[in-house]
Amino acid sequence: MDRPESIKKIVSLSLLIAVFLVFSVNPVWATNKPAPTPEANKAAIDLVQTHANYMWTLVAAALVFFMQAGFAMVEAGFTRAKNAINIMMKNMMDFSIGSLVFWAIGFGLMFGTTRNGFFGTSDFFLSGWDGPHGDQWILAFWMFQVVFAGTAATIVSGAMAERTKFTAYLIYSVFICGLIYPVFGSWAWGGLFNGGGWLEKLGFIDFAGSTVVHSVGAWCALAGAIILGPRTGKYSPKGEVRAIPGHNIPLAALGVFILWLGWFGFNPGSTTAADCSIAMIFVNTNQAAAAGALSAMILSWILFKKPEIGMTLNGALAGLVAITAGCANVTPTSAIIIGLIAGLLVVLSVLFIDHKLKIDDPVGAVSVHGVCGAWGTLAAGLFNIGGTTSKIVLTQLIGIGACFAWAFGTALILFKITDMIIGLRVSPEEELEGLDLAEHGGHAYNDFQVIN
């Protein structure tokens, strides 16, 4: 470069730096705002926190939404290829229908103002929203809650897989997100918004929903599985259990990993606030899952002479479900213990329900979400950081019992009536040829020959 060129460059660069310094150092020239006051500063800082709360709540909601994919993959992996389309349809629609029904009725029942503490009577169709220029929190809160409702709803499709009439399942989807889930939810969580439930007033602890979400889904699933009856061929004429192996273990495992990831939104997101408490909740969530996977694997190894993948996967989920109630009020060490016990419980429960009760639950939904949901709720009282008392434990037990009574009872009635009117189960021929062809006119795996 010759001298005139380099001089030009130095001059332009200096001018640029000078202009930059002038504008950045002098706030009056840098912006057009007046000099700041303490009140204005506080308002601005509060606004940043509010924005962070929205951000975290909605990112967490997206993570929880992704759990729908997790459930779909787990259920597909643990069932046969000839029913894969049906599983996808059920998972797609229980969330889609659930979203609409929760918008119309569910959210209001769960979080609307209440006179009796048993259900809400306002905020239907998101009527509480004031338009795009008012307070938007109701939308963020609703978004977070709808994915929780969807989680409860989709638990049922696993237990009722491979033999449920699709139309019956669609009807069920309306009722779980429109009635069963929100009513119980209002008892435990209504006060998070406009409501106030009798159960939360007793001091019931269920931070992210071991009972509110997972047990509700599980007890509905139990009712469905009982009314349906087992899959054809599941039990021999003498009553021995026959294995019906899932068609894609990697899919099932992928589903569990996705659920584990989504749970990092499920539990910490329940703060609906961006603060430091989410750190312990994250850690508790992870450790419970890990401990559950480990103890389930070990127990399956002892019982079946080989570490079994189905039980191990269920173990991780069991730990996650169990920590969901107490994730914000137990220590990480306690979370490990809670997870370890959940992993043992889920193995024993699957065997008990499958072999002794002879209720066919293809994915172990009742064991994972019901039995371990109940355990987790109890554990939230037992391992409470502030110490436990008989009153705390009793309150937890009341919540666990009330949930079972409500969810199992209403679902039993719902499925029984559905069965009487349109039939809950497909015909034996349809079940044999596969729901993909019978209900949806196609095959999930068109390029493969599926021999059963």
Place this chain on the structure above:
Amino acid sequence: MKKIEIIIKPFKLDEVKEGLHQIGITGMTLTEVKGHGRQKGHKEVYRGAEYVVDFLPKIKLEIIVDAQNVDRAVETILQKARTGKIGDGKIFVLPVDEVVRVRTGERGREAI
């Protein structure tokens, strides 16, 4: 002309194929099949329930040879496919009425 149907363990496919190539047999058809002989199946466990797998995955190869090459082919297959454990497979030799090459229409020996 004879058709030789060969049922072998799947992991023996490459060895058997190479062996057949080496004795001049280059055309063959492969199918993935399941089967069992006199061996019983084995037990597996799935979520706490034991079940017996009767039909084990095998590979079926089909080749067409001149009658005079049958013994050599069978010897080669036996050598390559045998492990000495149950489930090694079977060889069937069948008569063939006619062989036709689709591309040219050739018939008989020239079409093999």
